[in-house]
Amino acid sequence: ARIRHYKWEVKYEYKSPDCYKKLVIAINGRTPGPTILAEQGDTIVVELKNSLLTENVAIHWHGIRQIGTPWSDGTEGVSQCPILAGDTFTYKFVVDRPGTYLYHAHYGMQREAGLYGSIRVSVRKGVKEPFAYDEDRSIILNDWYHRSTYEQVARLSSRPFQWVGEPQSLLIQGRGSFNCSILSTPNLEAGACNMSNPECSPYVITVVPGKTYRLRISSLTSLSALNFEIEGHNMTVVEADGHNVEPFVIKNINIYSGETYSVIVKADQDPSRNYWAASNVVSRPLHPPTGLAIFNYYPNHPKKSPPTTPPTGPLWNDTGYRLAQSNAIKARQGYILPPPVTSDRVITLLNTQNEINGYRRWAVNNVSFTLPHTPYLVALKENLGHSFDQKPPPENYDAANYDIYQVQKNVNATSSNSIYRLKFNSTVDIILQNANTMNINNSETHPWHLHGHDFWVLGYGIGKFDPINDPKKYNLVNPIMKNTVAVHPFGWTALRFVADNPGVWAFHCHIEAHFYMGMGVVFAEGVEKVGKLPSSIMGCGATKGH
Numbered sequence: 076a077r078i079r080h081y082k083w084e085v086k087y088e089y090k091s092p093d094c095y096k097k098l099v100i101a102i103n104g105r106t107p108g109p110t111i112l113a114e115q116g117d118t119i120v121v122e123l124k125n126s127l128l129t130e131n132v133a134i135h136w137h138g139i140r141q142i143g144t145p146w147s148d149g150t151e152g153v154s155q156c157p158i159l160a161g162d163t164f165t166y167k168f169v170v171d172r173p174g175t176y177l178y179h180a181h182y183g184m185q186r187e188a189g190l191y192g193s194i195r196v197s198v199r200k201g202v203k204e205p206f207a208y209d210e211d212r213s214i215i216l217n218d219w220y221h222r223s224t225y226e227q228v229a230r231l232s233s234r235p236f237q238w239v240g241e242p243q244s245l246l247i248q249g250r251g252s253f254n255c256s257i258l259s260t261p262n263l264e265a266g267a268c269n270m271s272n273p274e275c276s277p278y279v280i281t282v283v284p285g286k287t288y289r290l291r292i293s294s295l296t297s298l299s300a301l302n303f304e305i306e307g308h309n310m311t312v313v314e315a316d317g318h319n320v321e322p323f324v325i326k327n328i329n330i331y332s333g334e335t336y337s338v339i340v341k342a343d344q345d346p347s348r349n350y351w352a353a354s355n356v357v358s359r360p361l362h363p364p365t366g367l368a369i370f371n372y373y374p375n376h377p378k379k380s381p382p383t384t385p386p387t388g389p390l391w392n393d394t395g396y397r398l399a400q401s402n403a404i405k406a407r408q409g410y411i412l413p414p415p416v417t418s419d420r421v422i423t424l425l426n427t428q429n430e431i432n433g434y435r436r437w438a439v440n441n442v443s444f445t446l447p448h449t450p451y452l453v454a455l456k457e458n459l460g461h462s463f464d465q466k467p468p469p470e471n472y473d474a475a476n477y478d479i480y481q482v483q484k485n486v487n488a489t490s491s492n493s494i495y496r497l498k499f500n501s502t503v504d505i506i507l508q509n510a511n512t513m514n515i516n517n518s519e520t521h522p523w524h525l526h527g528h529d530f531w532v533l534g535y536g537i538g539k540f541d542p543i544n545d546p547k548k549y550n551l552v553n554p555i556m557k558n559t560v561a562v563h564p565f566g567w568t569a570l571r572f573v574a575d576n577p578g579v580w581a582f583h584c585h586i587e588a589h590f591y592m593g594m595g596v597v598f599a600e601g602v603e604k605v606g607k608l609p610s611s612i613m614g615c616g617a618t619k620g621h
């Protein structure tokens with residue numbers, strides 16, 4: 076195994092990813108940032124210099140379990156204090172499993188300012204993967220807002236509430252196309268929106284006719300659930316969140332924020348033309364225009380537009396279609412151990428939209444999560460007293476008296492930074508229960524992401540989870556393991572994981588605004604087994620001078 080050393084500088088820069096010029100947070104001048112390429116077992120060292128001048132930062136390595144290094148998880152308030160402006164912080168961790176992963180800011184709402192990138196971990200030399208391809212490409216899908224994160228945060232935390240709205244455009248590998256002509260602002264700086272800026276020319280995936288490609292598709296949207304397709308080409312799904320999937324063929328793939336997939340695509344269509352690669356919003360009625368890239372058959376000109384109208388994706392409200400794809404994702408035979416057949420504890424998490432003193436929030440069992448000022452990892456490991464709420468959060472909601480199809484009778488919630496303490500090595504089931512929002516006949520899709528673990532996806536359903544009969548239908552034979560999973564509108568999703576990774580781990584909705592508004596929980600396990608904490612993660616709250 077090798078050590079891979081990266082030196083990154085994080086800095087605000089002007090960029091025009093979708094032709095509209097705005098300040099983004101770039102790594103070494105780029106957004107998406109550099110791709111981390113490694114082999115299973117390698118150690119990644121990222122020396123991160125925060126040159127944001129007046130703003131803190133933290134970076135999370137999404138999908139990397141941080142076994143033995145919980146302090147490198149990069150989650151501000153959970154695993155570390157924020158990295159102060161001007162400071163350099165070193166992340167060091169092992170990529171212990173091959174697969175497709177991500178990294179992104181995990182402080183405030185910095186992710187949507189463009190601070191993200193890909194991690195690609197290949198199998199060890201000599202190890203053969205159960206699928207073949209000639210070449211490998213990473214594509215990050217994203218949605219893009221023109222407002223600064225400061226404005227977004229100010230809107231979400233204002234009274235009356237101001238929603239951030241739908242994104243202005245969809246990006247494919249950091250490139251999108253905003254229609255500048257719809258801007259009527261007379262005082263816009265000349266050239267601030269320029270559709271012929273090469274920075275926003277569509278991303279090009281060049282393929283050689285007859286060859287086979289592994290496309291590593293991931294999503295880091297702030298809000299949108301996406302559907303991605305390559306016009307006229309089938310895709311065979313082979314990997315999800317770093318785990319081998321029993322292959323299945325689809326025309327387009329639904330992908331939720333925080334998920335990664337590998338699909339195999341063969342360049343087997345008419346080679347005399349190019350094709351659209353398209354991303355479209357699903358699960359929300361209002362959309363930005365289709366995100367477009369060019370699937371370019373060599374030797375056609377890479378800029379040559381395909382002769383066809385771009386695909387517009389499936390019906391936005393076809394939940395059944397998305398549920399069917401979720402259900403189709405199974406573990407590849409011989410690659411994933413089945414889960415323990417029983418669990419030690421079941422935690423049911425009701426997802427609701429709420430209000431606290433007139434502020435709009437999201438909550439889990441009517442508790443809206445807030446991050447503490449002292450990172451839990453340090454607070455627990457160093458016994459820093461009551462730096463967070465010690466009362467355990469609720470394990471359930473009043474299911475018997477709750478109608479998930481109605482706006483909640485009492486929308487008031489409480490806020491807390493309390494956490495679930497899990498018995499080390501115990502098996503935990505999580506039931507994510509979706510419900511109606513504060514608008515009638517409305518329920519959203521929430522992609523939940525767990526830090527520090529992969530979980531088995533035991534099942535999905537629509538309606539209220541039935542604790543007697545639904546567990547009988549769990550897939551205990553070949554459930555996929557993932558780190559991010561969707562809970563569909565008015566639906567439930569059941570997960571199982573083993574609390575075997577000493578540390579403190581966030582579990583939250585990957586929609587950036589939802590987590591910011593309280594849609595998350597935290598698990599702590601085996602903290603007494605955590606090694607000596609590096610002092611570089613301290614310096615804030617009760618850890619001052621520690």
Ligand code: C2O
Nearest residue numbers: 135137333524581
């Ligand atoms: Cu990719 Cu806690 O998030």
Ligand code: CU
Nearest residue numbers: 521584586589
């Ligand atoms: Cu959400």
